[in-house]
Amino acid sequence: MADQIEQRYQTIQFLSDLLHSGQDTEFIESFESLHDFEMAQVYADLPEQFRSVAWRLLSIDILARVFDNLDIDEVDIVKLLQELPPQRGVLVLQEMYADNEADLLQEMPARLVATYLSLMSKSEADTVRKLIDYDEQTAGSLMSTEYLAVEEDLHVDEVMRLVKKQALEAESISYVYVLDLQEHLAGVISLRDLLTHPDDLAVSEITNDRIISVKAGDDQEDVAQIVADYNFLSIPVTDDDNRLLGVITVDDIVDVIDEEAVEDYSGLAAVNVSQINDTPWHSAIKRIPWLIALLVLGMATATLISSYDQLVQQASILAAFISLITGTAGNAGTQALALAVRRIAVGSDNSGWKNFVSEILAGIIVGIATGCSVFVIVAIWKHNSILGLAVGLAMTMAIIVANLAGYLIPVLIDKMGFDPAVASGPFITTLSDLTSVLIYFNVAQLFISHFVGS
Amino acid sequence: MADQIEQRYQTIQFLSDLLHSGQDTEFIESFESLHDFEMAQVYADLPEQFRSVAWRLLSIDILARVFDNLDIDEVDIVKLLQELPPQRGVLVLQEMYADNEADLLQEMPARLVATYLSLMSKSEADTVRKLIDYDEQTAGSLMSTEYLAVEEDLHVDEVMRLVKKQALEAESISYVYVLDLQEHLAGVISLRDLLTHPDDLAVSEITNDRIISVKAGDDQEDVAQIVADYNFLSIPVTDDDNRLLGVITVDDIVDVIDEEAVEDYSGLAAVNVSQINDTPWHSAIKRIPWLIALLVLGMATATLISSYDQLVQQASILAAFISLITGTAGNAGTQALALAVRRIAVGSDNSGWKNFVSEILAGIIVGIATGCSVFVIVAIWKHNSILGLAVGLAMTMAIIVANLAGYLIPVLIDKMGFDPAVASGPFITTLSDLTSVLIYFNVAQLFISHFVGS
Known part of the structure; x- marks a missing residue:
């Protein structure tokens, strides 16, 4: 470079x-x-x-x-x-x-x-x-109107003559589209087939009428997925009556895939990573609103903790595990979030219930495994198995909840018709801080008489 | 779908x-x-x-x-x-x-x-x-050996005859490569040019000898960047002596871009999002090691907090702001991380010092802005401007440090020759928890005589 x-x-x-x-x-x-x-x-x-x-x-x-x-x-x-x-x-x-x-x-x-x-x-x-x-x-915003199109009922040599004449204007010459008399998209011929068949063959013989096209209003991400799956070099765009409006070429698809990836990545980090050449001032100005918004949400957690002030005064050791529980639950939530956003992006979120149950089960397994680890560590470190039990139990529950939130929030945002990538990682972690603290202090309250003074 | x-x-x-x-x-x-x-x-x-x-x-x-x-x-x-x-x-x-x-x-x-x-x-x-x-x-693992190649000194019609003969085997027919007698890559002819020039023209007239090629050992991400920038439909791969080994077609580049994006995204979330169809059990098994590793790192923070037990006993209100400071600093660190990883991915990390200074400045601005907000909120909420000052100051410093870590860690990992995407968001946030807590309690210690009892 x-x-x-x-x-x-x-x-x-x-x-x-x-x-x-x-x-x-x-x-x-x-x-x-x-x-x-x-x-x-x-x-x-x-x-x-x-x-x-x-x-x-x-x-x-x-x-x-x-x-x-x-x-x-x-x-x-x-x-x-x-x-x-x-x-x-x-x-x-x-x-x-x-x-x-x-x-x-x-x-x-x-x-x-x-x-x-x-x-x-x-x-x-x-x-x-x-x-x-x-x-x-949308597909419409990506398409170019410089494409190769011919009528039906021609022969290979006639089409080739047309291709040669229009080749300099067309954005892609890999496919020639076949239109009927009403300009409906009727089929596609690949240049490869034109080159490898005799001049006097009727092109209907090499026209593929199982044509894959998209509508002008289709989401660019869906279009990119089709082109990537089918390994197309371009894809035709039609109106609702199947009239050819334009074509989208693979170079634009490459840009879309990159753009969508940057969007998802930016969402996860709560910062627009496409603007890497900003001045420090502009860069900061763009990050601050996110941080302040999350700060306000974080204040709710601070308020909640301060409402358990008495509990902390009784057992100041509880303070030591606040960041451990919120941090770990936040990490688990971020994992669930990333998996959910990806699942939606590649369109494998169809079997909604199956994914839901699967994610809950995964959350429970993750929660129990992590909670048990914490129990062992705390019980040994503080020579206090009741404290370990309280922290471990709180951890398990906090993880299960954070995991569920990480899964559900992007799914719900998607169902509401928005881009699930706006559910950023920091948003999930800040939100799960709140639930984790709530769970933690309530569990601690149940056990406090057992581990204080033990 | x-x-x-x-x-x-x-x-x-x-x-x-x-x-x-x-x-x-x-x-x-x-x-x-x-x-x-x-x-x-x-x-x-x-x-x-x-x-x-x-x-x-x-x-x-x-x-x-x-x-x-x-x-x-x-x-x-x-x-x-x-x-x-x-x-x-x-x-x-x-x-x-x-x-x-x-x-x-x-x-x-x-x-x-x-x-x-x-x-x-x-x-x-x-x-x-x-x-x-x-x-x-690497480029070598992506290339296909079915390409169109001709010698120099031919005419358009001769090359076209060759193209027609080999069109069915070749993976891409968009370009014909010109080789010299030692099989060195000497130039490229586009099929478009072949179609739009007269049969008897020497192909040397339409051969582009400013050819862009990659080496078999080149990183696939760099290759993808070149193809995306130049809007190529394929790119030739050569050995160190410029002998043509194969070509990489754009459909493989599309897969690479997607793959690399998934890798970066997975890194940021500390979970492999390409495995979205795992069973709950397998999915959990893959997430747990990350969480436990981060948990152990998080234990360091818990230990640190518990070493300030006396301070917390003196002023239990301090507990309320632990998650606010660690959370916000973690968010700022994640933003810096995402920007740094992206900058490395698109290759604009060359002017290292400029980026370094720029990121430090951005961190200072973000830190001061966020710290001031916290100061105002806490001062009003708790009617205690000294407490507000302590929390605000700690927040500013914690953000500056987290921001710097978020920037430096991926850059250093990259310099060491690894993929910077392995520096996951959760790793940065868990690490910054430690520094944030250290800063927070030290600042609090300085101010404690002023805000306790005020």
């Missing part, structure tokens, strides 16, 4: 030097020889005074490839586009793949979107507007 | 019925009309007595597609292969893509591997043995 960054730095230096010394043709040649991803990286990192020369020199086609490959989460892509005059910017937008174009427009303030749309023809503006309207995180 | 499971169940029922009533031809036809992924799912789920008929009916080619698409983590794929006589099993193995074949053999006991290898020709067995030898999680 370090090598790559060093290499990119050198490329930027080299290209800047070319521009600085007026070697425009050499600049264009060198820039165009880069991979699309590198072009994008280099373009974004060029000093602004050189970038303002660069976009004048580069063709619309190349600029579109640059903008297609900029990472919208890492670069202020709107600002980069605004460095171009709108008349040129709109040409770049139109040359980009429709999904990326829509993503970029979605990042802009409404006024700016209106400016660009006003510079397009009406029909083009309408198409783009439709794409912008799809909710983020 | 539920629909799909229902549908699969019906397909299995339907196919079983066909076999039961002896409609063998209809079975073969129906089975072959399924997508590869569905074939695999259905085959694995067929009742065993029908599966033993199925493999007799199906061709080696179809069986290879079944085994290529079985998920090695979900199905006992070795058992399924052993249901076939070895002479037939080895044919299936040989027909599979080399990467999947190697994965399957890696799952087997050595004795069984020897059996299958003994049934292959020597040269084939040697090739397979080489693939098996690559470490898991």
Whole structure:
């Protein structure tokens, strides 16, 4: 990785030097020889005074490839586009793949979107507007409208001619979609089959009509799961009448899988880990609300403990085990939470009751095993088996409850239609602190006359 | 998802019925009309007595597609292969893509591997043995040896003829690799370019010699990052002399990204979330060691607290804030941990010192903000501003320390060459319990004469 960054730095230096010394043709040649991803990286990192020369020199086609490959989460892509005059910017937008174009427009303030749309023809503006309207995180927002489609009743050579003609525009050439006269999606032909069958064969012979497609409103996570399962290179998106609207390519699926993983991971830690390049100030500002919210919940636990003040005064040794019990129950709850969130993510939460019973049983086994360990440790350490019994029993119960909460909360959040990943690990542990303390002091109260003074 | 499971169940029922009533031809036809992924799912789920008929009916080619698409983590794929006589099993193995074949053999006991290898020709067995030898999680273990490669000095039509001939064997037909006379990787041609350029053009004109490749020993996570960044459909793997060994296709990259995400997520929760279908017993058995290990670490905290027994006896109110301070510091530590692990995963941990300073600053800001909040809350709640000051100050310091630990521990683990994901959230929180308690009671000791009795 370090090598790559060093290499990119050198490329930027080299290209800047070319521009600085007026070697425009050499600049264009060198820039165009880069991979699309590198072009994008280099373009974004060029000093602004050189970038303002660069976009004048580069063709619309190349600029579109640059903008297609900029990472919208890492670069202020709107600002980069605004460095171009709108008349040129709109040409770049139109040359980009429709999904990326829509993503970029979605990042802009409404006024700016209106400016660009006003510079397009009406029909083009309408198409783009439709794409912008799809909710983020749905299939519609990922799809590109540059796909290969043919009518039925053609032969292999006719389709191949069409593929060759459209290959430069299409985002993926791995599949050709077959449409009936009403534009309904009727089947799919793989390029591999086209290449390995004779020219005069009717394509109906190699058309697969058991086609797997998704609806524009489908959740991107479900779409990603299908593409991953079936090893597709792209998947068609249809409307409710099975009319083809666009295709989603596997490179976008790779991004979705990464994005969803980051979301789940962030949820578990109560911090957005996609923003790793924030300044300390911004980074702190984003973490603080979570911590304060959890702090307020934690205050409930503190209040509860202080209400058992008398008990603690009677037996100050009880204080020693507060963090042990809350900590261990919290750990068990986090485990149950992570398993539940994962189960929901991969869609194996269907057999709800079976999972519920299974998780309760696992919680009981974990609770008893851990409780017994604590009993033995405390009984030996403090030479007080009654105290050990109290702590062990409280631990067992606290774990069973925390485990259940860790399982149930994400499941309920999911049933309510939200992303279960919002049930963060810290939330579960802070919540289970409350129940653990409640259990602990109540159990201790039952036993206190036996272990104090024994 | 539920629909799909229902549908699969019906397909299995339907196919079983066909076999039961002896409609063998209809079975073969129906089975072959399924997508590869569905074939695999259905085959694995067929009742065993029908599966033993199925493999007799199906061709080696179809069986290879079944085994290529079985998920090695979900199905006992070795058992399924052993249901076939070895002479037939080895044919299936040989027909599979080399990467999947190697994965399957890696799952087997050595004795069984020897059996299958003994049934292959020597040269084939040697090739397979080489693939098996690559470490898991390296590029070598992911690559397939079925790729398209041509010599330099050909024309477009000659290459296309070759592509057509080899298209059925190759795992990916998106790129054709160009080798020099010593088999060194010299360039790559995209199928798209082949399709859109005239037949008589020398392919050197459309060969990209700025080729991005990986080495067989490279970490799979780094390979996945490159493929994701560059939007490749496959990437070539070479040896140290730049000789082409194989290619990794994007479907395997999708699996890697998912696998790595699951690993990181599991690490954060101290539980392996890929095993969501375990029985309660097995699930519990896997969680208990983590909990007990953390429990032992937690005992250190309990011991520490009990050493401050006198302090607690003097001011039992101190007990009320133990879980608040340990909990909040633990949450802050988990946030820092998650950010650090992510930063390492995406390779932006290069500017080590900058990140270090940045994280310390963020920790200080977070600590002060949270400490001030606690000060205000406790001062008002308990009408005791000195107690508030003590708790707030302790909280600030505990958070700064936990934050630093959350950042440093994964970074150090990474520097030592291990996967930073093993530094689990529960480990950080349990560790920070210890430092938090130490800070808390020492600060309290300083202030105790002021807030007791005030």
